[in-house]
Amino acid sequence: MHLQLPENFVVELTNLGLIALTGEQKEEYLQGQITTNVQLLSETQGMLACHCDFKGKMWNSGWLVKHSETLYFTAQQSALGKSLAELNKYGVFSKVDIVDASNDIRLWGFYGPQAKKQLERAFGELNDDHMAVTATENRWVLTLKGPTGSRFIVATPATMPLPDDCVASLANEPQSSWNCLDAVAGIAAIHSQTSNEFVPQMLNMQALGAIDFNKGCYMGQEVVARTKYLGKNKRAAYLLTGTVKNNEQALTIAPGDILEKAIDDNWRRGGSVLHVGFTDNQVWLLAVLSNDSRVGEILRLKEAPDTQLTISELPYSID
Template identity: 35%
Template sequence: MSEQSLSILPEFSVIKLSGQDAYSFLQGQVTCDVNKLKEQAFLPGCHCNAKGKMWSTFIALPQNDDILLLLTKESAEVSLAELNKYGVFAKVDITDDSDNWSVYGAASKELNTLASADYIIELTTEHVLALSSEAISDASQDNNSWWQREILSGRAHLFATTAGEYVPQMLNLQALDYISFNKGCYMGQEMVARMRYLGKNKRALYLAQTDQDLDITVGTDVALEINGNKRNIGKVIQSRAAKGKTVLQLVLPKDTELSEKIYLDAEQDIELSLLELPYALD
């Protein structure tokens, strides 16, 4: 991270749920146990469709009796529409609250620069996410270093081209407490549980990097080389370039070895180095 790494993160949006059924309604829609939000400062989770594939990943925050969901702007569009589709049957208002908030990223050593923020989310020991109802001065528009740290933390975010494509375990989210397996029914719960208890999941999130500064589109194919031949086996989930290197998150077959020769697209000669995850998978 750079010495001055406080940056604004316009890639994020905020959805607000208010009304007497806000907690009970959301409990039936997402993978995390929303009731824990009454005791915790924040709570990560996923919003899935009926087949268990994610519309979005989010961080939930309590705001008095209301709930804020912090998620990427691209995934917020579909999540907001899907939540409102079912929200009409409950006493809950679900709105885009993004205009009332600014989202920032920083290195943990710069927490003092976020003193005025309403919420500070310590994602790792090295970087944080903050939500502020007031603008924070001196925040950089260049957020590439923060995004590289976020990618290397192994925490996945969804965008327009990846929403509705993956169940949570394909992005390792069970390892980061995005899923409660004890909370009861929610949208997509049957498929998410099947992935755990019946061993149906065959894919996982991997980290990779290349010593080139590349602008890589989310959804780009990733290829495996065997005996000089390449075949596409996965996709790019996230990518960010800064300071002469590009770091990526990939979805690959879960038995892929870190030593295997992985390339960006079977038609290109850009080799990727697979990296160790910062957490263990069960």
């Protein structure tokens, strides 16, 4: 199935929020909390990271950006509160302040070559490397490269909107279109319904460079390492696609929904939905399934059995 989206568009990422960390021990503290090596973070290079509990179950997975002496960690709004609370639980022992910055900073998604050109009017030439950061005094841009081309997450102060020439002539798309691009890129997210349910490898975070197996200790590190070296993981994230009668029907699909797969003459539980996007009666979603699942297999939604979904190719290997 071919993803049908405008060649260039902009979307306000209202479903995405920001956790902000400041203080002289912010890097040292976060190093002990997330799966990536914060020492490799710079003003020009972002990261994808996971925040886990001591059992390795994820509170959040998001993009990490350093800008103006602040570390910004993105999170789905529905999962942000729990991740923020867990970070603050141990942050009281360090010189770090951790707050929800979602009301102070607006996030935008830009997609397509023309969108890039218009962004460059405000930021100058953008670094086109994956997870590169381009910044001005008050704004930053995170470049994401994937199977559909380049796209950009843009952060601006809530009181300082983007210049008109950045968005002029670009189609305005809903959040679901950006979610489709996440799905095609195989980048899952944690929502409130799936918080504290999965270890990072169940969302393919090792394939996305979001786990550093050589860094020191961090929350959940023992379980994450055991999952890798002892082959304990039996589940992974898969891309599924399908069609629905209309977008209203697609809106009923949500993270945490149960998927079923046919076994002999019966339908049995096959997995659960992680992250959903839809456009033009097409559904593109990521779901956790058993890691012996194969491209071309058919699953269905338990609560809507007439909605069938087909496992499609991911842009990376999860072996």
